[in-house]
Amino acid sequence: xxxxxxxxxxxxxxxxxxxxxxxxxxxxxxxxxxxxxxxxxxxxxxxxxxxxxxxxxxxxxxxxxxxxxxxxxxxxxxxxxxxxxxxxxxxxxxxxxxxxxxxxxxxxxxxxxxxxxxxxxxxxxxxxxxxxxxxxxxxxxxxxxxxxxxxxxxxxxxxxxxxxxxxxxxxxxxxxxxxxxxxxxxxxxxxxxxxxxxxxxxxxxxxxxxxxxxxxxxxxxxxxxxxxxxxxxxxxxxxxxxxxxxxxxxxxxxxxxxxxxxxxxxxxxxxxxxxxxxxxxxxxxxxxxxxxxxxxxxx
Amino acid sequence: xxxxxxxxxxxxxxxxxxxxxxxxxxxxxxxxxxxxxxxxxxxxxxxxxxxxxxxxxxxxxxxxxxxxxxxxxxxxxxxxxxxxxxxxxxxxxxxxxxxxxxxxxxxxxxxxxxxxxxxxxxxxxxxxxxxxxxxxxxxxxxxxxxxxxxxxxxxxxxxxxxxxxxxxxxxxxxxxxxxxxxxxxxxxxxxxxxxxxxxxxxxxxxxxxxxxxxxxxxxxxxxxxxxxxxxxxxxxxxxxxxxxxxxxxxxxxxxxxxxxxxxxxxxxxxxxxxxxxxxxxxxxxxxxxxxxxxxxx
Numbered sequence: 001x002x003x004x005x006x007x008x009x010x011x012x013x014x015x016x017x018x019x020x021x022x023x024x025x026x027x028x029x030x031x032x033x034x035x036x037x038x039x040x041x042x043x044x045x046x047x048x049x050x051x052x053x054x055x056x057x058x059x060x061x062x063x064x065x066x067x068x069x070x071x072x073x074x075x076x077x078x079x080x081x082x083x084x085x086x087x088x089x090x091x092x093x094x095x096x097x098x099x100x101x102x103x104x105x106x107x108x109x110x111x112x113x114x115x116x117x118x119x120x121x122x123x124x125x126x127x128x129x130x131x132x133x134x135x136x137x138x139x140x141x142x143x144x145x146x147x148x149x150x151x152x153x154x155x156x157x158x159x160x161x162x163x164x165x166x167x168x169x170x171x172x173x174x175x176x177x178x179x180x181x182x183x184x185x186x187x188x189x190x191x192x193x194x195x196x197x198x199x200x201x202x203x204x205x206x207x208x209x210x211x212x213x214x215x216x217x218x219x220x221x222x223x224x225x226x227x228x229x230x231x232x233x234x235x236x237x238x239x240x241x242x243x244x245x246x247x248x249x250x251x252x253x254x255x256x257x258x259x260x261x262x263x264x265x266x267x268x269x270x271x272x273x274x275x276x277x278x279x280x281x282x283x284x285x286x287x288x289x290x291x292x293x294x295x296x297x298x299x
Numbered sequence: 300x301x302x303x304x305x306x307x308x309x310x311x312x313x314x315x316x317x318x319x320x321x322x323x324x325x326x327x328x329x330x331x332x333x334x335x336x337x338x339x340x341x342x343x344x345x346x347x348x349x350x351x352x353x354x355x356x357x358x359x360x361x362x363x364x365x366x367x368x369x370x371x372x373x374x375x376x377x378x379x380x381x382x383x384x385x386x387x388x389x390x391x392x393x394x395x396x397x398x399x400x401x402x403x404x405x406x407x408x409x410x411x412x413x414x415x416x417x418x419x420x421x422x423x424x425x426x427x428x429x430x431x432x433x434x435x436x437x438x439x440x441x442x443x444x445x446x447x448x449x450x451x452x453x454x455x456x457x458x459x460x461x462x463x464x465x466x467x468x469x470x471x472x473x474x475x476x477x478x479x480x481x482x483x484x485x486x487x488x489x490x491x492x493x494x495x496x497x498x499x500x501x502x503x504x505x506x507x508x509x510x511x512x513x514x515x516x517x518x519x520x521x522x523x524x525x526x527x528x529x530x531x532x533x534x535x536x537x538x539x540x541x542x543x544x545x546x547x548x549x550x551x552x553x554x555x556x557x558x559x560x561x562x563x564x565x566x567x568x569x570x571x572x573x574x575x576x577x578x579x580x581x582x583x584x585x586x587x588x589x590x591x592x593x594x595x596x
Contacts, residue, residue, distance in 0.1 A: 028491060036490050038550060039529050046524040183527070292365040294526045296327050 018232055018259030028238045031193055033200040037072070040185045044076035047183050048158055050299040055157035059144055059178070060084025060111055061215065062099025065186060066162040067207050068198045070103055072185050073160055079108040083155050086113045087144045089120060089216075096215050099207050106204065112151070116143040137216035141177025149180075158182035166191040166230060169237055170263070171270020172222070178214075179273060190238060191230040228259065236263055313561045316350035316451055320534045320555040322547045323354065324523025327361035330371050334359065334379055337394060338386060340554065345390040347556075351451060352392050355521040355534075356423075356458050356482040357407060359396040363525045368437045372399035380410065380417055387412035391449065393456065393519075395482055397438075398422065404439040409456050409482055411449065419447040423458040424467070431486065431528070434460075444470045452477030452561065459483045462504050472512040473579050477564065479508050483520040487531040487550070498533050498549070506541035513539045513567045513574065515559045522552055539567035 048056060056073050058066055066084070073082045086100045097113075104111035120143055124131055131139075152159045161181025163173050165188055173179045186194060191212070198208050212222040212230065223229050236255055239245045240263070245253075247260055276288055285291040321340045326332045337354065344352045356362070359379075360371045373379055373396050383392065391413045398408035398420065407423040422441025426434035444467050446455040455471035455478075462468070462481045471479055481504070489496020501518065509516040515538055522532040534547040536557035545557035568574060 026491070030491050032490050032493060032495075035495065035549075039487055039490070042550060043524055043527060043529060047527065293367060294327060294363040294365055296363075296524075296526050297367065298328070 018228060018236075018256045028243060029190060029192055029234060031189075031196060033197055036189075036197060037075075037201065040072050041076045044073055044160075044183070044185050047296075048077060050296065051158065052299075053156055053158055055081040055083070055155055056160040057083045057085060057148060057152045057155050057157040058160040058162055059148055060086050060100040060103060061162075062086075062096045062101075062103065062207065063215075064194055064198055064203070064207055064210075064212060065164050067099075067103050067203050068194055068201065069160050069162045069184075069186055070107060070109060071198070071201045071203060074107045074109055080110075081157075082107070082109040083151070083157065084109055084111045085148060085151055086111060087116050087147055088113065089115070089140055090117045091218055092215055093218070095210070099204075099210075102204060103207070114147055114151075116140055116147065119143050133217055137214070138174045138177060140216055141174035141214075145177050145180045152182075160185070161187060163187055164191050164194050165189055166234055166237060167222075168274060169241060170226070170233070170266045171273045172226065172266075173273070175273045190234040192234045227262075232259070233263060236260065237267075240264070240267075312450055315558050315560040315562070317348050318517060318536055318557050318559055319344040319347070319349040319352045320517060320519045320536065320545075320547065320557075321352060321354045321358070322520065322522055322532050322534045322551075322553045322555060323358065324521060324530075324552055325355075325358055325361040327525050328364060328367045328371055329361070330359060330373075330379065333361070334382070337383060337392075341383070341386045341390060341392055344554065345386070345388070349390050349556075352390060353480055353482070353517050353519045354392070354394040355519045356409070356484040357395040357397070358482075358521070359394060361525060362484040362521075362530075363528070364397070365433075365437065368397055368405050369399075372397040372405050374399050374401075375410075375417055375420065380412075384412045384415050384417055387415055389414075391451065393480055393482070395458070400439075405437065406441055407434065407438050407458060408441070409458055409480075411447065411454065411456070413449060418449065419454075419456075421445075421456040421458065423461055425460040425464050427460040432460075446471055446474040446476050454478050454480065456480045456482065459485065462508070468508050468511060469582070471508075472574065473577065473582075476512055476514050477561070478559070479512065479514050479516045481505055481508070481516060481518045483518065484530060485520050487529045495531055495533075495549070498531050502533070502535065505535055505537055509537040509539060509541040511573070513564065513571060515539055515544070515564060517557075522550055539564045540571070 048054060054077060058069055060066055070082060070084055084104050086097060088097060120139055148159050159181045161184030163179055163184060164186055167173050168187055195208055213220050239250060250260055251257055279286055281289060323336055341352055393409060393411055395409050398406040409421045410417050411419040424441040424444055426438050426440050428435040446453045453475050455476040457467050485497050485501055487495050487497060505516050505518040518535045520532055520534050521530045523530055531549055532547055533549045534555050535543060536545040538544050545555050547553045547555040
């Protein structure tokens with residue numbers, strides 16, 4: 001899908017777009033798809049094999065992000081070295097399960113279904129408070145993380161991350177939940193770029209075209225919850241983050257002040273989710289502050 | 300005044316020479332593994348008649364070393380360099396390493412090995428410290444950009460960011476370069492168009508050096524991944540004037556072969572005598588005026 005022409009079937013949160021739909025002659029979201037594919041496939045192969053392992057495991061949600069990650073991983077490591085785990089809760093939609101199954105069959109990867117309903121319900125049943133929808137959603141995401149890490153030990157695999165750049169920047173994910181992984185091939189791609197690359201790789205149209213959802217409660221969609229469309233926010237983020245265009249220039253280009261401020265605040269207030277926990281410095285060499293090594297050190 | 304004979308190397312060959320560019324993926328911080336790779340490639344290139352083997356920047360150590368810099372540093376008289384030197388013989392070798400000086404400063408350096416000896420060192424003079432790069436935190440900056448004489452002619456080496464500064468091309472030209480070697484560790488970035496943005500810039504720079512100085516240019520870039528960063532390769536050998544003699548693959552390991560012919564350099568210099576018409580005294584005068592006006596001198 002071309003980033004400049006969002007799917008007309010996808011619900012737009014705002015009928016008055018908060019940004020112009022054609023700013024530059026050269027759209028900064030356009031990708032050289034074969035080249036990006038080669039770089040990302042090489043990334044998975046290289047960063048997995050250097051650890052001495054050859055497999056990855058990931059949460060197979062049937063959504064576009066995990067589907068694209070699965071396609072890249074199957075190409076990088078061979079389908080026999082990729083396992084998708086479907087982890088439904090009682091409220092999960094049947095479409096989620098079906099699309100997960102479709103991806104596994106299409107790629108010929110192993111898949112497993114492990115329900116999180118018991119562990120989530122058992123936990124909340126012990127509490128006498130009324131947990132909010134957000135708390136329950138975060139608990140589900142973190143239960144899935146514990147399963148993926150256990151399955152990674154059982155399968156001799158690394159956990160493959162499936163968060164995209166848009167949600168990482170907006171902080172639209174659960175810390176230590178869906179944001180937890182060993183390596184993430186798609187974390188530098190905006191959501192609209194994920195759609196483009198997915199189409200290029202032959203992901204089934206019903207997965208590419210459906211409205212994105214975390215499926216943490218019935219009827220949830222990302223764009224209605226966020227209050228703006230991915231097409232709009234990606235246009236803004238790529239200019240703010242990658243091109244570093246000053247905010248007043250963005251306003252002159254037609255992005256509304258309200259939209260810019262909202263997105264800027266989301267990026268700023270979720271910075272903690274993108275960093276290691278703070279460590280109080282007392283020693284001469286503190287981890288990541290003055291004890292600095294690449295992660296690939298020694299691999 | 301008689302002209303200075305010291306500018307011409309006794310025994311300098313005018314015959315075409317074979318170049319092998321080692322587009323490798325060094326292992327981060329693993330001197331022993333990288334040394335083995337160097338030895339294997341030098342031996343193979345030597346068997347196949349290479350007169351010169353060129354490795355990329357920091358080929359013995361990998362790039363994102365951070366606090367490993369001092370752990371993998373070598374002094375110019377280290378055993379590892381002596382071991383490599385012994386392989387050089389008639390096959391000259393250019394390689395990248397972390398050099399520790401006698402004052403315990405650490406440089407991002409390139410060495411030229413010839414006839415069993417380390418004949419020349421270039422210390423990277425321009426250390427990128429912005430965006431994804433942090434070199435000034437870990438390295439000392441070299442303070443010389445000079446050509447040196449070899450049996451293949453007068454050679455100038457620039458390491459990665461050095462080549463982005465036009466002044467270095469000017470210096471190597473004025474210093475009489477017959478061959479310029481550009482050693483890179485350039486990451487793939489800018490995937491929006493048909494060509495990688497970083498690759499397009501590098502090929503532009505290499506072609507510009509070949510065109511401006513009328514010299515053959517060797518661009519040796521690495522491949523592989525470090526902490527998710529991918530190095531794009533696409534090494535090149537260019538003829539004087541900038542046409543491509545050999546082009547390596549993007550992203551994949553390769554030994555790139557080319558033949559450089561000093562006669563072609565001579566022809567190019569006859570066609571376009573840029574070096575003859577250089578105005579070193581004019582350049583110097585204007586640079587001195589500018590430095591003076593800006594308070595640098």
